[in-house]
Amino acid sequence: MISINIYRYNPEKDQFPYMQTYKFEQPKRDIMVLELLNQLKEKDPTISYRRSCREGVCGSDGMNINGKNGLACITPLSSVH
Amino acid sequence: MSTLNSSNIKTLEFDVLVIGGGGSGMRTSLELAKSGLKTAVVSKVFPTRSHTVSAQGGITCAIASADPQDDWRWHMYDTVKGSDYIGDQDAIEYMCSEGPKAVFELEHMGLPFSRTENGRIYQRPFGGQSKDFGKGGQASRTCAAADRTGHALLHTLYQNNVKEGSNFLNEWFAVDLVLNKLKEVTGVVAFSIESGEVAYLKAQATVLATGGAGRIYSSTTNALINTGDGLGMALRAGIPAQDMEMWQFHPTGIYGAGSLVTEGCRGEGGYLINKDGERFMERYAPNAKDLAGRDVVARSMVLEILEGRGCGENKDHVFLKLDHLGADVLNAKLPGICELSKTFAAVDPVYEPIPVVPTCHYMMGGTPTNIHGQAFKISSSNNDYIPGLFSVGEAACVSVHGANRLGGNSLLDLVVFGRAAGLHINEALKSGGGVADADKDDIDGALHSLNKLNESTSGYEVSSVKRELQEVMQNYFGVFRRGDYMEKGVSALADIREKIDNLHLQDKSAAFNTNRVEAIELQNLFEVAEATAISSLQRTESRGAHAREDYPDRDDENWLCHSLYDPTSKSLGKRKVNFEPKQVDAFPPKIRTY
Numbered sequence: 001m002i003s004i005n006i007y008r009y010n011p012e013k014d015q016f017p018y019m020q021t022y023k024f025e026q027p028k029r030d031i032m033v034l035e036l037l038n039q040l041k042e043k044d045p046t047i048s049y050r051r052s053c054r055e056g057v058c059g060s061d062g063m064n065i066n067g068k069n070g071l072a073c074i075t076p077l078s079s080v081h
Numbered sequence: 082m083s084t085l086n087s088s089n090i091k092t093l094e095f096d097v098l099v100i101g102g103g104g105s106g107m108r109t110s111l112e113l114a115k116s117g118l119k120t121a122v123v124s125k126v127f128p129t130r131s132h133t134v135s136a137q138g139g140i141t142c143a144i145a146s147a148d149p150q151d152d153w154r155w156h157m158y159d160t161v162k163g164s165d166y167i168g169d170q171d172a173i174e175y176m177c178s179e180g181p182k183a184v185f186e187l188e189h190m191g192l193p194f195s196r197t198e199n200g201r202i203y204q205r206p207f208g209g210q211s212k213d214f215g216k217g218g219q220a221s222r223t224c225a226a227a228d229r230t231g232h233a234l235l236h237t238l239y240q241n242n243v244k245e246g247s248n249f250l251n252e253w254f255a256v257d258l259v260l261n262k263l264k265e266v267t268g269v270v271a272f273s274i275e276s277g278e279v280a281y282l283k284a285q286a287t288v289l290a291t292g293g294a295g296r297i298y299s300s301t302t303n304a305l306i307n308t309g310d311g312l313g314m315a316l317r318a319g320i321p322a323q324d325m326e327m328w329q330f331h332p333t334g335i336y337g338a339g340s341l342v343t344e345g346c347r348g349e350g351g352y353l354i355n356k357d358g359e360r361f362m363e364r365y366a367p368n369a370k371d372l373a374g375r376d377v378v379a380r381s382m383v384l385e386i387l388e389g390r391g392c393g394e395n396k397d398h399v400f401l402k403l404d405h406l407g408a409d410v411l412n413a414k415l416p417g418i419c420e421l422s423k424t425f426a427a428v429d430p431v432y433e434p435i436p437v438v439p440t441c442h443y444m445m446g447g448t449p450t451n452i453h454g455q456a457f458k459i460s461s462s463n464n465d466y467i468p469g470l471f472s473v474g475e476a477a478c479v480s481v482h483g484a485n486r487l488g489g490n491s492l493l494d495l496v497v498f499g500r501a502a503g504l505h506i507n508e509a510l511k512s513g514g515g516v517a518d519a520d521k522d523d524i525d526g527a528l529h530s531l532n533k534l535n536e537s538t539s540g541y542e543v544s545s546v547k548r549e550l551q552e553v554m555q556n557y558f559g560v561f562r563r564g565d566y567m568e569k570g571v572s573a574l575a576d577i578r579e580k581i582d583n584l585h586l587q588d589k590s591a592a593f594n595t596n597r598v599e600a601i602e603l604q605n606l607f608e609v610a611e612a613t614a615i616s617s618l619q620r621t622e623s624r625g626a627h628a629r630e631d632y633p634d635r636d637d638e639n640w641l642c643h644s645l646y647d648p649t650s651k652s653l654g655k656r657k658v659n660f661e662p663k664q665v666d667a668f669p670p671k672i673r674t675y
Contacts, residue, residue: 011592042544045596046588050126053304055340055421057232058130074424 002026002081004036006047033080034061034072084532087524090270090279095121095248097506098268098284100255100311102128104136104231104495105474106290107238107247109454112503114245118510121248123255123271123282125306125598129239132292132304133495136231137417138207138345139223140187140496141489142180146197147204147221148212153177154665156222158214160490163374164483165625165635166670167324167643169659172479175452176490176497178664183496184224192237194226195414205414206348207488208372209675219372221348223489228343228417234492250282254598255310257527258287258318258470264458265516266469269314270527274598277591279531281524285515286506289315289448289456289472290499294609296602298441298559299551302334302341306602311476313605315448316612316648317530320467321459323478323643323656325609326617326627327445329486330560332378334440336398338425341442342418342435344488347371349414351403353382354434355390361399366675373675376485376626379439383560386438393436400434407431439560443486444609445626446616447478449645449656454502459647463656469516471506473498480643483658484625534600540585543600550577550603554610558617563630567618574607574614581607612646619653620644637670 001023009017022040034051041047049072052060056074063072066080083089099110102124113120122128145151157177161168188194188202195203202224210220226233242249252274259267259281268283294309295301316322332353333342347353352371355361365381366373373381382399391397403411403418408431411419415430422428422435449457454471457463474495481494557570581604588596622636623629643656660667 010590012590041595045543045599046590048593048595050130052126052130052306053132053135055135055338056424057229057417058126058134058304060126060130 004040006040027077030076030078032073033065033075033077036077037072084536085279085528087281087521090281092281092283094283095119096284096510097286097288098123098282099288099290100269101131101290101292101474101476102126102249103131103290103292103474104133104234104238104492105499106288107235107242108496108499109288109290109473109503110247111238111242111245112500113507114242114247116503116507118507119248121250121282122242123250123253123269125252125254125274125310127251128249129235131235132307133231133235135304135341136234136492137228137341137343138348139205139225139230139489140184140234140492141207141210141223141487142184142493143177143222144181144184144202144204144224146201146224151212151220151222153180155212155214155220156180157665158668159209159211160481160487161668162215162673163209163485163487165485165673166483166641167480167624167658168483169480170662170667171659172452172481174662174664175501176481176493179497180493183493183500187234187237187496190237190241192226192233194224205345206372208344208347208369208378209374209487210372219369223345223348225345228345228415231492254601255314256531256601258314259519259524259527260318261517261519261523263517264467266467267516267519267523270524270531274593277594285469285510287470288454288502288506289470289476290474291476293444293475294606295441295444297551297554297606297610297613299548299555300334300339301441302331302339303441308602308606309444309609310602310605311472312447313608315456316608319649320448320456320470321648322446322612322646323449324446324480324484324616325612325646326620326644327484327625328441328613329375329443329445329626330379330439331442332375332382332439333401333437334442335421335425336436336438339440340421340425342401342421342437343415344375346401346403346415346418349410350406351401353378353437354400354402355385356392356396357390361385361390369675374485375488376628377675379560380628382439398436398438401437402434403430404432404434443491444475445478445480445482445484445486447476448472449643450477450479452479452498452501453505454498455505459645459654463645463654471502473502484627530604531601534584534586534597535589537585540583541580542587543584543596543603546577546580546584547603547606550607550610553577554613558613561628561630562617564618567614571614571618574611577607578611608648611651612648615651616644616646616653641670
């Protein structure tokens with residue numbers, strides 16, 4: 001199992017943003033960070049993020065991943081874990 | 082959240098609403114903003130993140146840069162032949178003859194095209210292109226900005242829209258059309274994804290520019306946002322869809338990931354090989370080889386795989402060979418492809434071939450329109466319009482692509498018909514055309530499905546129903562089709578319908594609730610999938626992208642026509658194909674070989 005911390009904030013309920021930890025089974029093949037988020041969202045549909053082309057062209061899923069800015073769809077999990 | 086109705090939501094009023102901020106939507110809005118009409122582009126993503134951004138190879142148009150003798154009539158011939166003769170010839174004529182004007186307009190707006198040595202727009206060969214009505218060999222007609230033409234086009238259009246003062250409702254999601262008692266379209270109900278605020282967006286003209294719906298399949302080159310929202314809304318409102326059985330499978334999607342590898346790779350000299358290293362397209366299309374129509378190449382690839390000549394451990398894909406072109410050509414002309422291959426196939430095309438497989442790419446069908454973008458309704462003549470409703474781009478079926486689209490014709494379709502719809506709407510509204518107001522209960526009706534979703538306390542999960550839908554479409558409505566399989570698919574969809582009507586929205590929050598967006602997108606996908614399934618089962622012939630094992634031949638006697646799906650009765654009618662171009666003689670149907 002690997003742990004993923006996701007920055008969460010629901011302005012209707014939360015006074016401040018916070019980190020939420022999710023456990024995730026280590027995938028057998030290397031996947032992109034976006035695919036990891038998609039799989040986590042299937043379990044917790046309240047997770048929200050932007051995404052569109054999923055191939056590194058449109059720029060929607062720009063995010064801060066382990067302190068570095070990048071596109072989740074072209075960032076392999078192996079490069080950050 | 083309390084139940085939404087016409088009295089507790091606000092109304093925003095515009096002259097024209099354009100739903101969708103891709104190439105066709107922004108070309109329409111640009112024309113309207115220039116004419117001084119109050120125009121709003123409603124886009125569920127920031128406009129430059131629309132799927133046009135992923136278009137690679139280029140925009141096909143006879144601008145006579147690569148070949149001074151090039152002629153739009155040759156382009157028209159290729160497009161008619163490519164459509165397997167169910168493209169409307171008046172519309173194809175309009176697109177090919179007006180095309181150069183539209184492309185030079187883009188050049189003047191600042192689109193950074195690649196250039197030839199003498200400074201003209203660079204054009205590359207693409208599939209299905211010929212000189213002299215098929216008799217003069219391969220043409221080079223696709224204008225390109227390296228392999229990022231859609232990216233360059235979309236950003237150019239966005240900048241020019243900002244310049245001309247278009248209004249943008251960015252990250253607003255349109256839910257359903259509002260129709261008044263006269264069955265005129267008066268706008269949409271929509272919500273801001275950021276805040277959750279719901280509004281009635283009212284307009285004299287509503288343009289659906291919502292692109293395709295490739296996400297009905299589990300394997301597609303399409304962006305995650307390509308969920309056919311406009312077509313879904315239209316079908317829910319009882320508006321017909323045309324030629325929905327016609328889905329293009331692009332020959333070269335990256336195996337496993339589905340990302341597109343442009344046909345421009347083959348245009349620049351790349352070719353497909355099987356496990357024996359054989360250039361197999363020479364057998365299937367002796368003249369055009371790897372640059373035959375996309376439907377022809379995709380079927381040939383599937384046959385190679387079925388006959389055991391596929392590559393890899395499971396022999397389930399083929400290779401696209403590019404290394405012989407050399408690093409210089411690849412880096413200059415196909416830089417994006419080199420990057421994509423490294424990222425998604427762990428392959429550097431300079432040294433190794435790219436594993437590829439036919440992948441769902443483009444919806445030739447859509448809301449039927451004329452060349453001005455006016456949407457047709459079901460009527461005895463099939464030639465009456467729905468007041469207030471227009472459609473452009475992939476969401477529409479003009480139809481210039483018929484049963485199979487040629488590469489590079491999509492971007493041309495966007496700008497030519499976006500512009501045409503803008504010109505027409507401007508003229509119509511300024512000469513007093515418009516629609517009557519909707520009543521309160523009309524608006525309430527359009528809020529019904531959103532309310533039902535918001536108030537759901539149990540039901541089916543969005544993600545699992547979506548997967549189920551995509552698997553049914555992938556398994557039963559792929560490159561090759563068969564009646565008995567498709568019947569199974571249609572009955573599987575009937576079971577899924579019940580789930581679509583009873584989705585459980587688990588997240589009820591207001592701000593940036595993508596669970597809500599995805600639930601409505603799934604409902605739209607389903608409408609498109611059902612139209613596709615029923616149309617595919619009932620077209621009992623093989624034509625263009627629609628290839629049936631049980632009806633392997635083209636049947637011009639019964640099916641040289643559009644199919645017209647009526648969502649109210651879920652039945653399939655027919656509509657005549659236009660064979661009356663204005664400036665040239667019609668191209669009569671011939672056997673289609675490459």
